Amino acid sequence: xxxxxxxxxxxxxxxxxxxxxxxxxxxxxxxxxxxxxxxxxxxxxxxxxxxxxxxxxxxxxxxxxxxxxxxxxxxxxxxxxxxxxxxxxxxxxxxxxxxxxxxxxxxxxxxxxxxxxxxxxxxxxxxxxxxxxxxxxxxxxxxxxxxxxxxxxxxxxxxxxxxxxxxxxxxxxxxxxxxxxxxxxxxxxx
Amino acid sequence: xxxxxxxxxxxxxxxxxxxxxxxxxxxxxxxxxxxxxxxxxxxxxxxxxxxxxxxxxxxxxxxxxxxxxxxxxxxxxxxxxxxxxxxxxxxxxxxxxxxxxxxxxxxxxxxxxxxxxxxxxxxxxxxxxxxxxxxxxxxxxxxxxxxxxxxxxxxxxxxxxxxxxxxxxxxxxxxxxxxxxxxxxxxxxx
Numbered sequence: 001x002x003x004x005x006x007x008x009x010x011x012x013x014x015x016x017x018x019x020x021x022x023x024x025x026x027x028x029x030x031x032x033x034x035x036x037x038x039x040x041x042x043x044x045x046x047x048x049x050x051x052x053x054x055x056x057x058x059x060x061x062x063x064x065x066x067x068x069x070x071x072x073x074x075x076x077x078x079x080x081x082x083x084x085x086x087x088x089x090x091x092x093x094x095x096x097x098x099x100x101x102x103x104x105x106x107x108x109x110x111x112x113x114x115x116x117x118x119x120x121x122x123x124x125x126x127x128x129x130x131x132x133x134x135x136x137x138x139x140x141x142x143x144x145x146x147x148x149x150x151x152x153x154x155x156x157x158x159x160x161x162x163x164x165x166x167x168x169x170x171x172x173x174x175x176x177x178x179x180x181x182x183x184x185x186x187x188x189x190x
Numbered sequence: 191x192x193x194x195x196x197x198x199x200x201x202x203x204x205x206x207x208x209x210x211x212x213x214x215x216x217x218x219x220x221x222x223x224x225x226x227x228x229x230x231x232x233x234x235x236x237x238x239x240x241x242x243x244x245x246x247x248x249x250x251x252x253x254x255x256x257x258x259x260x261x262x263x264x265x266x267x268x269x270x271x272x273x274x275x276x277x278x279x280x281x282x283x284x285x286x287x288x289x290x291x292x293x294x295x296x297x298x299x300x301x302x303x304x305x306x307x308x309x310x311x312x313x314x315x316x317x318x319x320x321x322x323x324x325x326x327x328x329x330x331x332x333x334x335x336x337x338x339x340x341x342x343x344x345x346x347x348x349x350x351x352x353x354x355x356x357x358x359x360x361x362x363x364x365x366x367x368x369x370x371x372x373x374x375x376x377x378x379x380x
Contacts, residue, residue, distance in 0.1 A: 001192065003193060003301070003304045006193055007220070007301070011226060029377055033372070034197055034347075036295065036299065036311050040358050042376070046378070048377060048378070048380065049380050054380055066229065096288065098288040099295075099313070102294075103311075105226065106226060110300065121293075123228055123289070144289070166232050183223060186223060187235070189240070190241065190324065
């Protein structure tokens with residue numbers, strides 16, 4: 001797929017009840033390991049959670065689209081993700097590990113989208129509950145989760161100027177609208 | 191360009207002395223504005239620094255490839271970048287703004303690479319000096335710089351296992367080798 005098509009990627013929160021293949025995960029993890037990171041230290045680690053039992057157990061401890069809650073909360077056996085990718089690091093105290101994580105997430109999302117797979121990058125979840133379910137001793141090592149699966153919704157973007165409101169919203173057809181500032185609105189030239 | 195080609199992107203620190211076009215910057219900024227960000231708040235802003243005078247003035251206040259310093263420091267009129275992208279935010283105190291920045295940087299780098307342009311994501315620079323040169327009142331608002339330009343070097347990656355050493359190094363031909371952990375080395379499956 002051409003990059004301009006991949007760039008149309010949007011966050012997906014409702015998923016088809018369809019499993020992913022091992023090669024789908026491998027493509028996402030390949031994109032993750034090639035992502036830029038501070039001093040090439042590659043401090044991020046991943047757990048692929050793909051058993052339905054564990055995915056369903058984690059789901060209630062994750063939060064989606066706060067501005068329209070609960071209307072974009074995926075439901076078990078209806079719109080739940082096929083898997084979660086769990087991002088971890090030994091030391092999550094610095095700011096650069098979050099930058100590394102952001103770069104890896106973006107790369108993962110592109111690799112997924114190329115294969116027709118959607119992602120939701122999750123910063124809001126209960127680390128203690130997730131750690132317990134995954135038998136991890138230290139919840140603080142979990143940086144982010146990514147919910148993944150085939151899209152069962154079709155969000156759209158719309159351009160806004162510098163004084164526009166970036167708050168996303170659902171229309172009467174239950175389509176999510178995601179306002180994005182134009183290049184002019186966010187850029188200065190020198 | 192296909193995404194698998196773009197994924198071969200590597201960090202570039204030596205650049206050809208060749209300017210970039212407005213449409214090159216627009217492509218990078220388009221990728222930036224479409225990147226994922228926390229709650230779609232889009233808190234990142236950009237300054238494109240493209241005048242040679244300003245680029246050359248900023249260069250001494252940026253640092254490159256600490257493990258092989260000074261052998262990957264770009265030099266004015268020889269290997270200097272064509273431009274700097276300066277990433278800013280009003281509030282840089284939280285961790286999620288760094289995640290947003292990482293996602294945007296990764297997206298920018300892919301858009302650049304598709305056009306044959308290389309980037310160096312810079313976390314090590316003197317914010318006070320850069321702010322002074324750009325007439326910015328608050329150096330704390332500067333999150334990262336990205337040096338951009340046409341590549342004048344050709345770094346290579348090599349795979350390493352979980353017990354491998356991720357330290358990059360220069361060989362006798364002045365080629366930078368960048369070890370990357372394999373997918374197996376960084377992934378657990380559940």
